Amino acid sequence: MEHPLVVMEGIEKSFPGVQALKQGRFELRSGEVHALCGENGAGKSTLMKILAGIYPKDAGRVMVGGEEVTLSSPGAALKRGISIIHQELNLMPHLTVAQNIFIGREPTRGLRFWLDEQELNARTAALFERMHLKLDPQAIVGDLTIAMQQMVEIAKALSYNARVLIMDEPTAALTDTEIADLFTLIRQLRTHGTGIVHISHRLEELKQIADRVTVMRDGQYIDTLPIAEASIERIIRLMVGRTIYEERPSRPNLGETAPLLEVRGLSRGRAVQNVSFTLRRGEIVGISGLIGAGRTELARLIFGADRKERGEIVIAGRTVNINRPSDAVRHGIGYLSEDRKHFGLATGLNVEVNIAMAAFQKFLAPLGVVRQSAVEGNAIRHVRDLAIKTPSLQQEVRFLSGGNQQKVVIGKWLTADTEILIFDEPTRGIDVGAKAEIYKLMNELAARGKAILMISSELPEILRMSHRILVMCEGRLTGELRSDEATQERIMAFATQREAVL
C-alpha cells in the first residue's frame, strides 16, 4: 500500500503553563480533504503549526511520504512540500499579485540584481492558468477582496509545489459565492493529488468539501471518521465529549423584573450584526461562542470602546448615548478585559491606586490634590470585602497572582459604582483554586443586585455560572438558552450555526 502523505504520531507540545498537545495524531492521504475539528483550544492550530515547521514539537514523530522528517522551520516544511495558509493572510498589500507570489524567488537577469518583471508576470499567469483562476498578475494585492487575496496565498503555496496545503479557517471571512469558488479550487487540487487540511468551525461546510474528519479535544486525538459517517450531531458529541459536569447550582429564572440593560439591534460591520438582548439586576448572562464569533467585539460596542454603526443601548429604561468608554463608566458599565495586563490594570502601580483609578474624581480635594487617606480607606475596604491577598496596599499589582489581579479589577469597578459588569474570560490565566473564588465573588455581586454579562470560551464555566446563555456565531446571536435547558451539545449546535446553510 502506498504511504499516506503525512503521518503524525504521539505529538506532545507544552507552552508555559499549558499542555497544548497530548499524544496528538493525524493522518493525511494524497488527494483528500481532511477536516480538523475541535473546540477552542483543542489543539488543532498547534498541531498544524508543528506540521508547518512553525512550532517545534516536544515529542513524537512526523512522517512525510513514509519517511521520518524534522521540520525545524517554515522553510524546511516548504521544502517537503508543506504549505500553511494562516487565517490572517501574510501578504504585502502594496505589491502586485505576481510580486507577492514570487517574493524572495524573483526571476532575475544579470548579476541576480536586475528583476525580470516580464518573466515574473508570465510565470504567474501560467500558474493561474493551471489553477483555472482568472486574475491579473499585475493587480495590486491591497486592492483585492479577502477572497482573492486568499487565492493568491494558495497560488503562492502551489508555486512551491506544495503537496500538503493546510488552511486555517479559510472560509471565515468569505461570502457564500466566494466559498463556492474556493471549494471549486480545492476540488481541483484534490484531483491533482494534493492533500488538504481544512481547519473549520463551520460544520455544515464539511459535508460539501471534506472526505474525512478528525476531531480533537483538550489537546488529544479523539477520532477520525469518513465524512459519510460524520453527522453534525456526532461531530459535536465528539468535540464536547462526556465532561463530568461540575456542580450545577439551580439558577432560578428571575422572572419578569424590568431589565437594567437592554441592547437593541447593535451592529458593527460583519463583527456584530443586529444583536439584541436584555440583562436584569441579579442576573448573570453568559455569552458563548467560538473564537471569532464576535463576543468581545459586542462587549466593546456596549462599552463604547468601538463605535457602533446601528442599534441602541437602554439602561434602566432610558436610551443612553455611549460613544466612548468614559460614557459607559458614567452610566455604570464596567468592562473587565480578558487581557488584564494590557487593558485592565496599570501593572506597575500599586494596589490602592489601581482600585481608585476608574473613579479618581472621588478622591480629589480642590485644586486636584489627591486625598491619600480616602484612596487608602477605599482600598482597605475592597481588599477586605474581596479577600484580595496582597502583602500591602503599596504592592505593585504585577506581583499579584492572576486571581488577585482580577479581584483588583473588580474592586476598581466597584469603586466606580458600576452596576453592570462585563466579564471577558474572567478566569483566563487563573488557577483552579482561584477560579472558584472568582465564581463565588461573581455570584455575590449578582446577589447584591449587580447585572453581569460574562463572555467565556469554557463551556463548563458558562453552564455553571449563567442564569441565561446567549450563543453567538459569526457576529449574530444564534440562540438563547435558559440555564435548565442548556447543554454543551445545544450550545455547540448554536455556535456552529452558519447563516446560510450551503
Place this chain on the structure above:
Amino acid sequence: MIEPATNVKRSNLLPSGAIQQVLAFGALIVLVVVFSLASPNFLQFNNIVGILLATAVNGILALGVTFVIITGGIDLSIGTVMTFAAVMTGVFITNWGLPVWLGVLGGVLSGAAAGLVNGLVIAKLHIPPFIATLGMLNVAKGLALVIAELRPIYFNDDPAFNQIAMGSLLGMIVPGFEIPNAVLILFGLAFVASLILGRTVLGRYTYALGSNEEAARLSGVNVAVWKIAVYTLTGAFSGLAGVVIASRINSAQPALGQGYELDAIAAAVIGGTSLSGGKGTILGTIIGAFIISILTNGLRILSVPQEWQTVITGAIVVLAVYLDLVRRKR
C-alpha cells in the same frame, strides 16, 4: 474557470499612490503660477537657476531618504552624514592631496559607511530607526567637527573640484544656457534611484520590507541583510550630497548640515512617500523637493521673513502626512 465578480474591491481612476503625486504636481504648478504673477522676478533665468541649485542638495538627500522611508524606517542622520562626507572629501583632497576623483569616491564611501553602521545597529541590534539614526546624527556631527578641527576646509588648490557642481556642461553645449552641473547630477541620480527602486531586487525588497516585513521574512527574504543594504544606500546618497554641497561652496563647512534632514524627509513625504512604509516614488520625491525650494524661494522674493518660511514648510509637511492618513483610512 474561477472568475469572481468582485475581483477588485474598489476602482480608482488612478493606481493607488498616484493620487498624492498628482496632488503634489498640481500644487507645484499652482505655486509657480502664483509666484510668477506675484513677482516679475520669479521667472527670471537667474532665479530659476537659483531654485534648481537650491533643490540639488536637498533633492539628493531626499532621494536617499525615500528608500528608508519606503521600508517603514527613517533616517534622521542624513544631514550631518552629508557634512561628515563633505569634511572627509576635504580631508582626502586638500589635506592628503589625493586626486579629485579619488577624493569624491572617498566622500561618497564615507557617507555609505555611516549608513552601513545605521543599518547594522537597526537590523542587528534591533534599535528603532528613529533612535539609531538620531544617535548617528550626533555622532556624524561631532566627528565632522573633530576631523575638521572646527574649521572649514577649502578646496582652493583644486579648481576642478568646484567645477563638479558649479561648472556647466550644458552651458558649454548651448551657450547662454548656463545650468550648473549640480542640477544635472540631481536628475542623473534621480534616474539611477528610480532604476534601483523599480527594476532591481533591492528596490523590490525595499517595498516588501515596508509593506509587510513578516511576510517577506516568512517567504525566505533575508530581511536583515536587505535592510542594511537600504540604509547603506541612503548613506551613499548623503555622501553624494556632501560632495555636491562642498563643491558648490568650494569648502567643507563642519558646522553645516543639521536641519537638512527635515527638509529632505519633508520632500519625500510631500511627494507621496508613506511614513508607514510600502509606498513612494522617486518622481514624487523630486516634485516634493521642488515644492519646498520653490516655496522658500518665492516667499523670499515676496519678502516674507525667513522665520515664516519655516513655519509654512512645517505646516505643509503636517498637511501632507495628514492627507496620507486620510487616504489610507478611506
